[in-house]
Amino acid sequence: MHDRVGAFLAERTPRRALTLLAFLLLLAAFRQLLPLLVFFVAFERGLGAAADFLVEKTRMPRKGAVLGVVAVVVALVGTGLAVGAGRIVRAVREARDLPERIGEIREHPLVKRLHEQVTDTDALVEQGKHYAGSALHYVSQVGHIVAYTLIGFIFAVVFHLERERLAEFRGSVDPKSFLGTLLRWCAHAADAVSLTIQLQLVVAACNTLLTLPLLLLLGIPHVAMLMVLIFVSGLVPVIGNLVSGAVLVFFAYQAKHWLGVGLMVSLTFLLHKIESYYLNPHLTARHVPLPGFVLVVSLVIFEHLFGFAGLFLSFPSLFVAGKIRAEFRDEDEDELAAVSHRSLDPALTSRRARIPR
Template identity: 85%
Template structure:
């Protein structure tokens, strides 16, 4: 009986179904630790790149380079906190009031006139208030963010100091084994997180830097609060720029009437096109060759299923699913290739080298 069960699970389809089920179970069980994973991946990739650069320029040992970079980061962050902690706290406090200020927009005479022509303006305002509140909720959770940041930073340092031992441990696991497959797929999740962070940080920084001069030119008040909104909204894929732009249009109307509205709409349109037709294609084309329509549909589905968090889960899910699908297809091609009668096993290099082609 045991032999039959083992033979059944060794078959390709049952083995894949069991592995996928276990992988999804792990994601569900540890979903609350997703913020920690994000910080760990960000620090791990950043420390690795900086330490490699420093070691190449100074010929320091890699571990010494890692510790040096970590020390510089700690000194920089500590100095920044000492100099600008008060401003950061004030900006966060102002940002907490943003959802209520968006809700007050419905009392503006312009919105009331618009309501006579468009009956669902209240729903639009509520949606904007909802997304702003959801986004800024994560910013306001300073305690959790600080804790996850510290733990993620410590994990990243330990990971690089123990990298050789971890690599040896991983190489000792058969690539096609159950544990080996799960480890490889977890690596795909880390790669998806890294790629998403890179993409959205670039988009958020671009939106913030290009919008700041216009805010100062129009004379919109509460610039610090709006800068937080623009940056946080820029971290939301696809719709973040449009959501912050819609809010900024109302503030621009209050400051400069229709001149401010025209300028803000033009900037929002320009930033959306830069994100959609330049930043996103250039940053993701090498890793996720999917049509834009598929990405948008995926965003809608994930937002419906998981709420605000679904906007962040859509792209990584597509990325990981694409990697798993490519792995299965590659495995099928190798097993069906001549010279492997009866369905042979793919060479370990096909699976182990996949990590080397992952985005960094």
């Protein structure tokens, strides 16, 4: 009985189905810890790159390089908290009031004038308020963010200090086994998180730095609050720039009327094109060779299924699915090549010819 079950599970299709099911159940069981995974991957890749650079330049032991980078990071973070803690707290407090400020936009004269022509402006305002509230909800959870940040940083440090032993353990696991496949797919998930972080941090930083001069030029108030909005919105794929741009347009109208509206709309359009046609293609083309239309449709589907969190799950899911599909395809090709090789083996051919019919 056990032999029959083992033989069944060793077949390609049941083995793939069982491994996929286990992988999905693993993600579902630990879905609440996904923010911790994000912080761990961010620190692990950052520490690794800095330590490798330091080893290359100084030829010092890698563990010493890791500890040196950790000391520099702790010193910089401590100095930053000592100098700017008050400003950070004030910015977060102002950011918490942002959804209500967006809700007040419907009383603005510009919105009332638009409402005469477009009857669903209230729905647009509510949608902007919803996304801003969802995004800033995570920012306002200071306790959770600090805890996840600290734990993720500790995990990253321990990972690099034990990297050789972890590499030995992974090398001892058969890559085609059940455990080996799960470990490899978890590594794909970490790569997807890393790529997503890189992409959205670049987009958010670009949006924030390019918008700040215009905010100062137009004399728009609450710059610190709006900078938080721009950066956080920039972390939301595709639609984040449009949401923050729609909010900034009303602040620009209050400051400089139609001149401010024209400048802010032009900047929002420019930033969206930079993200869509330059940053996204260059950062993702090497990893996910999919048309932009597929990425946008995936965003809509994931947002509908998982809400605000779906906007962040879309691209990593496509990335991991693409990696798994490539593994299955390579496995099929290797098996087909092995079968073809056996069928063309001269020894097997001559042996078959000698078998009496």
